[in-house]
Amino acid sequence: MDGYDRRVTVLMVTDERFLDHRRERSHPERPARLEAVWAGIESAGIAAAIIGREPVPVSDSDLLRCHSDAQLAHLADLHAAGGGQVDLDTYMGAGSWEAARLAAGAGLVAVTALRDGEADVAFCAVRPPGHHATSTTSMGFCLVNNVAVTAASLADAGERVAIIDIDAHHGNGTQDVFYDDARVLFASLHQWPLYPGTGRIDEIGANGGVGTTLNLPLPIGAAGDTYRHGLDAAVIPVVERFNPDWLLVSAGFDGHRSDPLSDLGLTAGDFADLVVRIVGLVPAGRCILFLEGGYDLRALSDSAGATLAAIVGVDHRPEASSGDGPGRDVVDQAAKLHGVAI
Numbered sequence: 001m002d003g004y005d006r007r008v009t010v011l012m013v014t015d016e017r018f019l020d021h022r023r024e025r026s027h028p029e030r031p032a033r034l035e036a037v038w039a040g041i042e043s044a045g046i047a048a049a050i051i052g053r054e055p056v057p058v059s060d061s062d063l064l065r066c067h068s069d070a071q072l073a074h075l076a077d078l079h080a081a082g083g084g085q086v087d088l089d090t091y092m093g094a095g096s097w098e099a100a101r102l103a104a105g106a107g108l109v110a111v112t113a114l115r116d117g118e119a120d121v122a123f124c125a126v127r128p129p130g131h132h133a134t135s136t137t138s139m140g141f142c143l144v145n146n147v148a149v150t151a152a153s154l155a156d157a158g159e160r161v162a163i164i165d166i167d168a169h170h171g172n173g174t175q176d177v178f179y180d181d182a183r184v185l186f187a188s189l190h191q192w193p194l195y196p197g198t199g200r201i202d203e204i205g206a207n208g209g210v211g212t213t214l215n216l217p218l219p220i221g222a223a224g225d226t227y228r229h230g231l232d233a234a235v236i237p238v239v240e241r242f243n244p245d246w247l248l249v250s251a252g253f254d255g256h257r258s259d260p261l262s263d264l265g266l267t268a269g270d271f272a273d274l275v276v277r278i279v280g281l282v283p284a285g286r287c288i289l290f291l292e293g294g295y296d297l298r299a300l301s302d303s304a305g306a307t308l309a310a311i312v313g314v315d316h317r318p319e320a321s322s323g324d325g326p327g328r329d330v331v332d333q334a335a336k337l338h339g340v341a342i
């Protein structure tokens with residue numbers, strides 16, 4: 001090692017076919033988002049630390065760990081018809097089903113590569129996003145649940161999995177899939193009130209999974225200081241107590257203060273701070289990030305670039321960290337509910 005730390009490497013699972021998920025009329029969840037992520041990482045100057053990898057389409061059996069036959073048949077029928085609206089917010093175009101199957105398969109490719117020691121961390125730069133897709137319903141721009149498919153595959157292989165969701169919106173789909181499943185811990189920091197209207201503090205899991213769902217519904221204007229407190233006082237103690245083998249992250253960047261779909265106060269620097277703390281919770285080779293939301297192209301680009309740079313140890317901060325936002329009381333209340341000493 002010559003006295004030098006080995007540079008952290010990131011496996012980036014992505015594909016131009018994700019750009020084929022689109023429709024004629026404008027929509028915030030658009031192909032330019034992914035191009036903004038790629039550009040942000042490019043401008044961070046960390047190409048030497050990134051290993052690119054193509055995803056493989058997910059199998060039906062892997063999708064069926066998280067989704068119903070009827071839901072998948074409905075998506076396949078829409079695809080066969082050339083696309084259409086799944087609901088008011090959620091569309092399929094001609095290339096959407098292939099993109100969704102690649103997005104859901106990306107995490108499984110990352111698991112194999114990390115197990116083989118090819119990189120320290122993986123980032124699945126995918127679309128459509130996944131965390132709103134429940135076990136029966138595709139919604140909120142999401143067709144199938146990318147992070148849940150990977151978590152379910154790992155859990156079925158005997159691994160303990162923690163999922164931390166930092167998207168501005170509550171990951172209702174992921175929570176739904178694992179709500180009574182003690183093998184998977186789901187922790188979410190999100191704006192409240194906001195779509196989809198779930199994620200209250202008292203949603204803590206059910207049956208055998210009581211205690212393995214942690215929700216921090218943060219008020220409008222919550223900024224980096226509240227998020228850092230949320231990790232330190234609630235999420236990290238609960239994750240450490242759970243002692244996961246793998247850590248998956250729903251990395252939505254729509255909590256940025258410029259994002260048109262939310263009212264939070266985060267900056268690119270905050271995302272870098274938060275993700276570095278999260279990645280450090282598990283040993284190298286056991287953490288996979290999944291792109292979820294982020295709808296202001298500049299903010300998304302800066303946030304993704306700052307985050308990936310921070311993971312590999314490069315100082316690239318288009319924006320400083322933020323502070324002075326509300327919501328610490330919500331964190332303290334959730335920590336107390338989950339038996340964490342404050």
Ligand SMILES: [Zn+2]
Pocket residue numbers: 167168169252254292293294
């Ligand atoms: Zn979101």
